[in-house]
Amino acid sequence: MQKRVWVIFTMIFALILSACGSSDTADENAGGSGSSDSGEKATLDIFSWWTGAGEEDGLKALLALFKEKHPDIPVENAAVAGGAGTNAKAVLASRMQGNDPPATFQVHGGSELNDSWVAADKMEPLNDLYEQESWNDKFPEELIELVSKDGNMYSVPVNIHRANVLWYNKKVLDENGVAPPTTFDEFFAAADALKEKGITPLALGDKEPWAATHLFETVLLGELGAEEYNKLWTGDLAFDDAKVKAAAETFKKMLSYVNEDHSSRNWQDASQLVGNGEAAMNVMGDWAKGYFVNDLKLAVNEDFGYLPTPGTEGMFGVITDTFGLPKGLDNGEDVKKFLSVLGSVEGQDAFNPLKGSIPARIDADVSKYDQYGKDTMEDFKSATLVPSLAHGSAAPEGFLTKVNQAVNIFVTQGDVEQFTGALQSAAAELK
Amino acid sequence: MEAARTEQSAAGKSSVKRGSSDRWMALLFLLPSFLLIVIFVYGFIGWTGYVSLTNWNSLVPDMSFAGLKNYVFLFSDFRFQADLRNTLFFTILFIGLVILLGLSLAILLDQKIKGESIFRNIFFFPMALSFVVTGVVWQWILNPSTGVNLFLQTFGIQPKWYTDTNILAGFQWGQIEFGLPAALIAVGLAAVWQMTGFSLAMYIAGLRAIPDETREAARMDGATEFQIYRHVILPQLHPITVSVIIIMAHISLKIFDLIYSMTGPGANFVTDVPGVYMFETTFRGNYYANGAAIAIVMLLSVAVFMVPYLINSRKGAS
Incomplete structure (x- = not known):
């Protein structure tokens, strides 16, 4: 009898141990991106709520373009379904608070970026990237203000929707x-x-x-x-x-x-x-x-x-979807490579015609857009931009x-x- | 009979012999689930209670002590007052109708009619659906411009169903108009449709448990059929009614999915409930402490029903 008790006790103990063990390794897989010594690149998980018809196609086109430019860096579409990003934002909040941020994530420029993630000190400034890609005169000034706080830029706008x-x-x-x-x-x-x-x-x-x-x-x-x-x-x-x-x-x-x-x-x-x-x-x-x-x-x-x-x-x-670089990642340089593709003319013209929005850059290829897009791109250049x-x-x-x-x-x-x-x-x- | 009894007592004796080690085994087997429940149910209830007393009302956790600030805010808030009103009337409407319809159908089905099991299944099937499905379906049925109103048109009536913003028999109370929101009738209809089958099944089981001898005896004493139900059957169904009330009350006080998929908060919050408010304020507004306070209020409102029941059933057992 005594023996049986011990056998069962050991079994339970082993179960608990193995449960803990597997959760540890899971954590390493998810968060321990760059720590791999094998030289293999960690996967970039691109977090968004783009799962609807046109927007998903746009995102896939963008990811395909990135794979073409950087075949050595694996990317993954980590979109969370749910209207207006309600579910995605809840998932993102718990990942950020648990110090397990995605490689980069969709966030509306303006208060949604600045008063939450930047204010919580969870974002890396991207000033060097803006300089390197000379984006400062490629995006409208008022738009850059929407992704900046205290003179630092924190994300890269990919598209523009008009509210009014x-x-x-x-x-x-x-x-x-x-x-x-x-x-x-x-x-x-x-x-x-x-x-x-x-x-x-x-x-x-x-x-x-x-x-x-x-x-x-x-x-x-x-x-x-x-x-x-x-x-x-x-x-x-x-x-x-x-x-x-x-x-x-x-x-x-x-x-x-x-x-x-x-x-x-x-x-x-x-x-x-x-x-x-x-x-x-x-x-x-x-x-x-x-x-x-x-x-x-x-x-x-x-x-x-x-x-x-x-x-x-x-x-x-203006409603603008942007992507930034969260703090605490080991593969920040890879994320920046993705952001430069996202902010390039090529990247914006791959994404926006499918998504049905207009590019955030003012020098994109007008011929790729329909009449509504052309008119709106014209207005975007001349109109006063205000946040939604x-x-x-x-x-x-x-x-x-x-x-x-x-x-x-x-x-x-x-x-x-x-x-x-x-x-x-x-x-x-x-x- | 006698043989079975001897066998039983023999088993009892041997279990007395093995008593202590069996007790250890039992405790050992209970331990994992006990620990999981202590941590993941009671631990997190405690955590939620703690959060509800802090200033954590943004994305950045702020655990400074706020006293009852979040509760004071809630009870002076238009939306939460409306939620409490809606929950109260929804619960009364829902439980009342579920009991009334379930009992009536059970009595009718108990008349030894042909094809009884077919009827029972038909009435019971809505139970198999999830509330989300019920919500979406009834949202279409009761849509004021495309649903059942197209049929009601021929009679010249066009109810506004869940888009109705009227408060029936309303009077000003706090910030809100207190009374039965007309839109809740539409929501109640959907919920009653889904849950009546459950109380029907409970009542049928209850009716079957009453031996025919009692009815026979009452008949011998010259009671009419109505008197038999009124004075013999219904009193014996009392425990069933208590169980139905307990089960329905905790569904109705915590309801979320039906409302969320059918109407959302509704114009002027006529169909809003604490569950929907908690979800929106926590996960859209990032008011974590306010959301936790709503959760605690919901827990307490369910406890008001559950605790007397648990105490009662403990008394009954011992």
Whole structure:
């Protein structure tokens, strides 16, 4: 009997030991990148949330280009699926906090990069890489500011999406004799005319509340102008200022023209309303173009048209995906090689036409892009660039979460005082 | 019978002889799972409780002691007040309907009808689905512009289902309007559809356990069928009802997947629940301490149901 107990005890002990042992070796495989003495290069795991149709193709094209240039460095696509990167960001946060960073990861330029990872001292500056590749005059100045903190550059932008785009159904507007609106007055006149004919003037799908925040951000930009809009993020303009209240009133008025079932739809469903002519207009970032063209099989400038949202002519709401170099990696030089490919004209032109965005560089090959891309690249060069709030560039994620909540309440209750008050108290955390 | 009893007592005697070593063996086998549960369940509950008392509300851990700050914030927060209201009404609606429908169906099925097992399976099958599937399916069915409303059109009624922002019988309370959010009825419908089969199965088992002799005796005494159910059968189903309430309460207080896939937080947070708030505030907003505080509030709300039940069942056992 005594013997049996001991046998079992040893077995359990052995089990525990082997469990610990295997987890140790797993750690070494994952994190101990460069420590291999055999001279074999550690794999670069490229972390992103690009798993959708066009974006995954773009990423694969980029990885293929890198393999061609550096066949000796193995790369791995470590994308985590999930809309808007929610899951990916949670995975990334735990990897970063556990000191097991990926080789490089997707992060929106602006606050999402600077106020979290850079502020937490988890990123290496890339000033030497910018100098070596002479990127300082290849990316627009305002864009470089979005990936810099205290004069140091921390990531390399690969693409640009535009936030402030008003999409419209050409046929619906033509048939009803309505011109695409460029100001809020024109917008409301057009909306009244359309409403009278029984057409939903503005499509909204805020099942996920950020879509309403996205609309609000374009109204803020249109009402305040780029300069005042930027002051909101530095704390120089308060959210309970009269100008913001006026913007909230305009936003509220716009909400009276949206489809009644907006809270059961996501942004694709809202775009679909415009695509099939049930609604006339829709405000969404230009990933909606990919949805119109690829999913709904509509033709640019034939079935649907686009222009900047009311009052934002000459302004460009920037959403930029960037990649940086986390601290604590042994193969930082290899990562930099990947970043130089990512920032090259060749790299950006391999990725962006497939993803449906425009390149972050101003000297990319225009002929590779469709008419929308060409127009947007033109605007990108001349317009004033401003960071997007709804997509994490203008302010920290924590603030954005609170804004989304306040907007969600405002869409139903319409109480301007309460809304701007909630925004102001959330902004107290911005400093 | 007699033989079996002797055998049993013989086995009992020999186990007394082997007692001490068997006890060691048992402890040894329990040890790994005991350790795992202590670390990964109770340890992390303790850790969550600790985090909820800190200032860790950004990506950078800040473990400085914050007292009850996170809890004070939560209970004054519009969204969390709405969550508590929604959870309360959802739980009442959900448990009430699951018990009522489950019991009624069980009594009907217990009438020795033909093809009873077919019906039982049909009612039980929704249980096999995950809440995410139920959520997506009912989101389509109850979509106000494309779902069942296309059919209801012929009768001229167009309910707004889960997009309805009305609060029924509402009055201002704290920051929120307190009352039954109309949108929750749609969510409750989906949840009830899924879980009724479970309470049906429990009640059928309960009904089968009541010997026919009791009914016969009641009939002999001249009780009508209604009286038999009212005074003889239902009182004996009381323990079943308690079990159903306990199981349903912990599902409904912790519900996340159904709501997340069906409606999300909803306009004006009419369908939001603590689980969804916790997920968004922790993993989107990086408010780790606030998220931990929500988790602790959820744990306590479940404990309110579970602890009396556990104490009760311990008493029953001893």
